[in-house]
Amino acid sequence: LESARRPSVIWLSFQECTGCTESLTRSFSPTVENLILDTISLDYHHTLQAAAGDAAEHAREEAMHANAGEYLVVVDGSLPGPKANPGYSTIAGISNYDMLMETVADAAAVIAVGSCAAFGGLPKADPNPSGAVSVQDLIKDKPVINVSGCPPVPMVITGVLAQYLTFGKLPELDQYNRPLAFFGQSIHDRCYRRPFYDKGLFAETFDDEGAKKGWCLYRLGCKGPMTYNACATMKWNGGVSWPVESGAPCLGCSEPDFWDAGGFYDAL
Ligand code: SF4
Numbered sequence: 389l390e391s392a393r394r395p396s397v398i399w400l401s402f403q404e405c406t407g408c409t410e411s412l413t414r415s416f417s418p419t420v421e422n423l424i425l426d427t428i429s430l431d432y433h434h435t436l437q438a439a440a441g442d443a444a445e446h447a448r449e450e451a452m453h454a455n456a457g458e459y460l461v462v463v464d465g466s467l468p469g470p471k472a473n474p475g476y477s478t479i480a481g482i483s484n485y486d487m488l489m490e491t492v493a494d495a496a497a498v499i500a501v502g503s504c505a506a507f508g509g510l511p512k513a514d515p516n517p518s519g520a521v522s523v524q525d526l527i528k529d530k531p532v533i534n535v536s537g538c539p540p541v542p543m544v545i546t547g548v549l550a551q552y553l554t555f556g557k558l559p560e561l562d563q564y565n566r567p568l569a570f571f572g573q574s575i576h577d578r579c580y581r582r583p584f585y586d587k588g589l590f591a592e593t594f595d596d597e598g599a600k601k602g603w604c605l606y607r608l609g610c611k612g613p614m615t616y617n618a619c620a621t622m623k624w625n626g627g628v629s630w631p632v633e634s635g636a637p638c639l640g641c642s643e644p645d646f647w648d649a650g651g652f653y654d655a656l
């Protein structure tokens with residue numbers, strides 16, 4: 389019996405640090421193994437595929453031709469400004485811009501994974517030497533779903549992929565094209581330290597009595613009130629912890645331009 393064909397996914401990595409892929413591999417429900425072996429056909433992914441060189445590029449082209457109109461393109465990383473710096477980042481001699489446009493032409497939709505792909509991220513931070521732009525700055529004729537975070541929560545990446553491929557339709561999105569199911573509430577809305585905030589109990593330094601008692605990190609620079617992400621409920625490392633639970637104020641990493649927005653705090 390012929391087995392059912394799994395939906396084809398082509399994953400393009402541009403100006404990125406591989407942190408988003410590292411995060412993907414730490415998903416536990418579904419696991420990346422379940423995702424790749426049971427749910428999707430991951431036909432191109434620099435870090436995870438066995439093929440290299442020409443064979444890898446042939447795999448991308450074959451997947452595009454065999455699944456025209458149906459395949460999903462996932463992107464991590466921003467792109468150098470296509471007019472000013474087309475040669476700043478290339479793969480197989482192809483500029484990131486040309487590879488994105490060629491690959492997306494017959495795709496059903498695009499998922500921008502990580503704040504670099506969604507908003508420009510670290511490469512776009514001042515002084516933005518490559519003139520970095522996001523995927524949605526360039527793609528105007530296909531749906532673009534942004535899964536922001538630096539990196540995104542592992543299960544948010546796999547959850548968005550699984551949801552789209554299972555139901556075949558776009559999730560409900562917020563103003564930044566992020567799925568509301570994961571980005572509909574702020575970190576502050578779901579934070580377990582919120583009762584301390586409401587009582588006015590704040591840590592003033594990283595090692596004072598308030599910090600030891602687990603009080604609110606707002607006065608240490610926490611950007612939880614203006615940051616929308618699922619960290620506080622889905623957590624990291626298989627649901628073990630997340631930045632605020634580890635004593636680190638939220639940097640706002642899922643919001644546009646967070647690198648330049650004052651999210652980084654000084655060690656007091
Ligand atoms: Fe790396 Fe963060 Fe960019 Fe992902 S979003 S590629 S983790 S810098």
Ligand code: SF4
Pocket residue numbers: 575576579580581582583585603604605606610611612613632638
């Ligand atoms: Fe809000 Fe941050 Fe305080 Fe949590 S630690 S209650 S997210 S300000």
Ligand code: F3S
Pocket residue numbers: 537538575615617619630631632637638639640641642
């Ligand atoms: Fe990022 Fe804040 Fe979560 S820094 S990882 S959105 S707690």
